[in-house]
Each structure stands twice: as C-alpha cells, then as structure tokens.
Amino acid sequence: MTKPQALSPLAVFIENEEKVAQLYDIYAQTFSAQRKMWALLAKEEGRHAKVLRDLENKLAVNEQFATVRVHGWKILLYVSDFIDEQLAMAQAGKIKAKEAIEVGLSLERSMIEKKSFDVFLPLHAEMKGALEKLNRETDGHALRLEKALATLT
Numbered sequence: 019m020t021k022p023q024a025l026s027p028l029a030v031f032i033e034n035e036e037k038v039a040q041l042y043d044i045y046a047q048t049f050s051a052q053r054k055m056w057a058l059l060a061k062e063e064g065r066h067a068k069v070l071r072d073l074e075n076k077l078a079v080n081e082q083f084a085t086v087r088v089h090g091w092k093i094l095l096y097v098s099d100f101i102d103e104q105l106a107m108a109q110a111g112k113i114k115a116k117e118a119i120e121v122g123l124s125l126e127r128s129m130i131e132k133k134s135f136d137v138f139l140p141l142h143a144e145m146k147g148a149l150e151k152l153n154r155e156t157d158g159h160a161l162r163l164e165k166a167l168a169t170l171t
Contacts, residue, residue, distance in 0.1 A: 027086045027090055027091060027094055027137060027138070028070065028074050028138070029074075030094045030095075030098060031070060031094055031137065031138075032067050032070045032071050032074070033067075033098070034094065034097050034098050034101060035063050035064075035066045035067035035070065036063075036064065036067045037098070037101045037102070037105060038063045038101060038125060039060045039061075039063035039064040039066075039067065040060075040105065041060075041101060041104055041105050041108055041121075041122075041125075042056050042057075042059045042060035042063060042122065043056070043057070043060040044105070044108040044109065045060075045108065045118045045122070046060055048108070048111070048113075048118070049115045049118060051115065052115060052118075052119070052166060055162060055166055056118075056122075059122065059159055059162070059163075062155060062159065066152050066155070069148055069151075069152065070148070070152075073144065073145060073148050076144075086137060086138060086139075089137075090137035090138070093137055094137060096128075097125075097128060097129065100124075100125070100128070101125065104121050104125070115170065116167070116170045116171075119163055119166050119167045119170065120167065122159075122163045123160060123163040123164060123167060126156055126157075126159045126160040126163060127160055129153075129156050
C-alpha cells in the first residue's frame with residue numbers, strides 16, 4: 019500500500035501504532051484466555067501512539083525534530099501493510115489464539131529487528147528519548163508474547 023505523500027513519516031508511524039492497538043484489542047475480545055495480556059498490550063500501543071502524537075504536536079511548531087533515514091518509508095509501509103493484512107484476518111475471525119500470538123510476536127520483533135524506531139534520526143533530545151523508551155517497551159512486548167506462546171506449545 020502506498021501512503022499518500024501528504025502524510026508525514028511520523029504520521030504513518032503513529033497510525034501504525036494505533037492500528038496495532040486496534041489489532042490487539044480485537045485479539046483481547048476474541049481470545050478470552052489471553053484477554054488480559056492483549057488488553058494490556060493494546061493499551062500500551064495506544065499510549066505509544068499518544069506519546070508520538072504529543073511529541074509531534076509539541077515539537078512540530080516550526081521545528082524539525084527528526085530526519086527520516088533513507089530506508090524509513092520502506093519500513094513504515096512494510097509494517098503498515100502487514101498490520102492491515104492482520105487486521106483484516108482478525109476482523110474476519112480467521113485466526114486462532116496461537117496464530118494471534120505469533121502475529122503479535124512477529125509485529126513486535128519486526129518493529130525491533132527492522133528498526134522501525136530507527137526510521138527517524140532524532141534532532142531533538144526529547145524525540146530521541148521517546149524513541150528509545152518505545153523501543154525498550156516493544157522489546158518487553160516481545161518477551162511477554164514469547165512467554166505466552168511457550169504456554170501454548
């Protein structure tokens with residue numbers, strides 16, 4: 019999916035976080051055995067989007083807060099497309115509990131391994147700190163999902 023050029027890379031990044039929150043919320047409603055975990059992850063992903071949006075609003079007033087690395091758009095669009103596919107599957111009820119955990123784990127690892135948090139080269143200390151914190155929290159999400167997956171296998 020090609021994003022309209024009118025959207026900034028940060029706007030797409032925020033949208034991705036919101037869509038992951040939506041996906042995890044669907045999982046929370048669908049899989050009662052993991053409801054608490056999915057609901058917490060959804061809440062945290064929503065908070066990630068809010069942190070980024072607040073930072074964008076705070077820093078965007080005539081201030082460049084970051085530059086986008088060369089590979090940035092490709093990463094953002096890859097993740098966006100994957101999330102869209104998974105949302106469609108979840109909304110259609112075409113996923114089982116173990117698969118949902120595998121999808122969540124894939125998403126969280128993708129955010130880390132594909133360096134979604136490295137898309138931006140922060141030019142502002144607050145932006146750098148926020149991205150580093152989100153990266154650590156995403157690593158924690160992956161660990162929680164790994165533990166959940168181990169209980170199902």
